[in-house]
Amino acid sequence: MKKKQIKDLIISFIAALVIYGLIMFLMSAGVVDYYWSGILIMACINVILATSLNLASGYLGQLTLGHAGFMSVGAYTSALCSLYLHLPFLLSLLIGAIAACLIGILIGIPTLRLKGDYLCIITLAFNEIIRVIMLNLSITNGAKGLMGFQAMNIDFSVYFISAVITIYVIYCVVKSRHGRAIISICEDETASELSGIPTSYYKILAFAISAFFAGVAGGLYAQYMGMLVPSTFDYNKSVEILVMVVLGGLGNLKGSIIAAIVMTILPEYLRAFADYRMLLYAVVLIAAMIIKEKNLGPRIKSKFFKNKTVEVDD
Amino acid sequence: MSLLKAEGLGIQFGGLKAVDEFNFEMNQNQLYGLIGPNGAGKTTVFNLLTGVYKPTSGQIIFNGKSLLKMTPTQITQLGIARTFQNIRLFKKMSVIDNVKVGLHHSQNYSLLSSILHLPSYFKGEEAMHEMAMSLLRVFDLEKYADVKAGNLPYGKQRKLEIARALATSPKLLLLDEPAAGMNPIETEELMETIKIVREKFSIAILLIEHDMKLVMGICEKIAVLNFGTVLAFGTPDEIKNNPDVIAAYLGNEE
Numbered sequence: 005m006k007k008k009q010i011k012d013l014i015i016s017f018i019a020a021l022v023i024y025g026l027i028m029f030l031m032s033a034g035v036v037d038y039y040w041s042g043i044l045i046m047a048c049i050n051v052i053l054a055t056s057l058n059l060a061s062g063y064l065g066q067l068t069l070g071h072a073g074f075m076s077v078g079a080y081t082s083a084l085c086s087l088y089l090h091l092p093f094l095l096s097l098l099i100g101a102i103a104a105c106l107i108g109i110l111i112g113i114p115t116l117r118l119k120g121d122y123l124c125i126i127t128l129a130f131n132e133i134i135r136v137i138m139l140n141l142s143i144t145n146g147a148k149g150l151m152g153f154q155a156m157n158i159d160f161s162v163y164f165i166s167a168v169i170t171i172y173v174i175y176c177v178v179k180s181r182h183g184r185a186i187i188s189i190c191e192d193e194t195a196s197e198l199s200g201i202p203t204s205y206y207k208i209l210a211f212a213i214s215a216f217f218a219g220v221a222g223g224l225y226a227q228y229m230g231m232l233v234p235s236t237f238d239y240n241k242s243v244e245i246l247v248m249v250v251l252g253g254l255g256n257l258k259g260s261i262i263a264a265i266v267m268t269i270l271p272e273y274l275r276a277f278a279d280y281r282m283l284l285y286a287v288v289l290i291a292a293m294i295i296k297e298k299n300l301g302p303r304i305k306s307k308f309f310k311n312k313t314v315e316v317d318d
Numbered sequence: 319m320s321l322l323k324a325e326g327l328g329i330q331f332g333g334l335k336a337v338d339e340f341n342f343e344m345n346q347n348q349l350y351g352l353i354g355p356n357g358a359g360k361t362t363v364f365n366l367l368t369g370v371y372k373p374t375s376g377q378i379i380f381n382g383k384s385l386l387k388m389t390p391t392q393i394t395q396l397g398i399a400r401t402f403q404n405i406r407l408f409k410k411m412s413v414i415d416n417v418k419v420g421l422h423h424s425q426n427y428s429l430l431s432s433i434l435h436l437p438s439y440f441k442g443e444e445a446m447h448e449m450a451m452s453l454l455r456v457f458d459l460e461k462y463a464d465v466k467a468g469n470l471p472y473g474k475q476r477k478l479e480i481a482r483a484l485a486t487s488p489k490l491l492l493l494d495e496p497a498a499g500m501n502p503i504e505t506e507e508l509m510e511t512i513k514i515v516r517e518k519f520s521i522a523i524l525l526i527e528h529d530m531k532l533v534m535g536i537c538e539k540i541a542v543l544n545f546g547t548v549l550a551f552g553t554p555d556e557i558k559n560n561p562d563v564i565a566a567y568l569g570n571e572e
């Protein structure tokens with residue numbers, strides 16, 4: 005068991021290294037131009053957002069619509085730390101993530117009692133509150149946007165490594181006794197409590213870790229864009245992240261990674277459809293809810309993939 | 319000192335007194351039965367004992383402590399574990415992971431040590447794996463360790479639920495109709511397993527069961543519940559010949 009786990013990890017790291025090497029090579033060879041390297045950076049940021057949201061919404065099973073809010077807290081906090089405190093980039097990034105995490109705990113304690121639709125609405129409201137606060141504070145420069153905090157010499161590697169670390173940490177959480185506790189809450193909260201799991205603690209823990217990495221993604225986004233406006237982090241962004249998680253499969257880490265990458269790159273090819281994107285997201289979410297509610301998942305799976313046993317997601 | 323003592327326990331749902339003036343006492347390592355007609359309040363008693371419902375009156379003392387202000391999690395950690403009438407496994411998790419959820423508190427490695435893959439993480443996981451496997455072996459489930467719990471046949475799901483409950487290392491195990499849906503051979507097996515479990519883990523067991531052969535066969539004492547109150551309490555022979563009990567059962571059959 006131990007050997008297999010270490011082997012899997014090593015293989016995954018080698019795969020990450022190969023992908024990294026390939027991208028760096030293509031960049032230096034000029035095949036990947038400035039425009040496309042920007043898209044790859046956004047893909048890394050979206051991977052962080054999707055995998056971290058998957059912990060709260062997939063593994064823990066709490067559908068939330070406030071992930072962009074936590075991203076916003078991370079983005080502004082780290083930008084302000086760089087701008088006014090002149091802290092080095094990585095330290096600002098960390099402080100931004102911790103701020104998002106703390107806000108996550110603060111929001112989580114009263115709201116995680118709620119379920120389903122109620123939690124969705126509350127987190128959506130939180131998302132809007134954060135946006136309005138960022139819009140009206142003088143320190144964030146409101147709608148005019150915050151600028152001048154960008155650090156020099158931060159290249160693609162930082163974004164890529166951040167994404168790898170996020171995936172690794174979430175994977176480790178899931179594969180521990182803590183992760184099993186989190187998944188058991190999603191499966192049956194009462195049975196989980198009656199198996200001795202402190203469910204409130206683990207709900208907040210999963211929520212806090214999820215918010216922490218949303219904060220990391222926010223800080224990276226700020227650094228990449230060089231300018232922050234509150235409207236970037238509205239509920240449309242939260243919906244987009246949730247769609248990535250739902251499309252990739254709730255509680256499926258690989259799925260989240262692939263969905264995040266595809267959903268970053270695909271729109272570049274489908275510029276003509278840009279106006280219909282939100283419409284499409286809505287349809288995807290509604291379909292996903294119906295499939296989940298009616299438990300059609302296994303039936304659809306067995307219809308399309310004629311394999312004998314339904315694979316256990318990991 | 320008794321292990322479990324319920325005094326004047328009661329709960330009301332709207333106007334319905336589901337359990338009323340329930341008095342009950344159990345000691346270490348005893349095997350008792352709780353029987354009664356449908357809707358008598360048996361499952362509700364379990365829900366009260368495990369903190370799923372808060373009683374509207376009465377007191378529960380377990381191991382010298384009052385359970386009234388405790389959450390289900392705390393009560394489980396204190397040593398009461400249970401199974402459910404309508405099986406409640408973590409269906410999408412593997413069989414062994416179900417047991418490992420029950421074993422959660424048997425290890426205490428931190429989240430940080432699992433992220434850094436420290437030796438304490440591997441040691442803890444290894445120990446947990448061993449404990450889970452030996453529990454599965456008691457119920458002949460070891461070959462299904464990696465199967466999704468929801469894919470197990472019904473009888474085995476019931477056994478897995480008992481294994482998961484035992485994983486929390488309880489002092490008192492509450493079984494809610496463990497033989498429901500089992501055929502006579504499986505029921506026979508289950509009777510043996512329950513006896514073994516009680517000796518091997520030296521715990522007290524309270525079981526709700528409609529299968530009279532099973533209850534009369536293994537329980538030392540039986541409490542009969544009717545309309546939420548204890549109608550009779552005694553050895554299987556006493557219960558069998560109690561006119562009140564016979565009346566309650568026959569009266570309910572129409």
Ligand SMILES: Nc1ncnc2c1ncn2[C@@H]1O[C@H](COP(=O)(O)OP(=O)(O)OP(=O)(O)O)[C@@H](O)[C@H]1O
Nearest residue numbers: 331334336354355356357358359360361362363403
């Ligand atoms: N949450 C609840 N809300 C309202 N009424 C309830 C609730 N739980 C139980 N009851 C009622 O309490 C009574 C006792 O139910 P309980 O499930 O304890 O019976 P039981 O003895 O376990 O029956 P069975 O043998 O059918 O399992 C029933 O009339 C039931 O409808």
Ligand SMILES: [Mg+2]
Nearest residue numbers: 360361362403
């Ligand atoms: Mg019942």
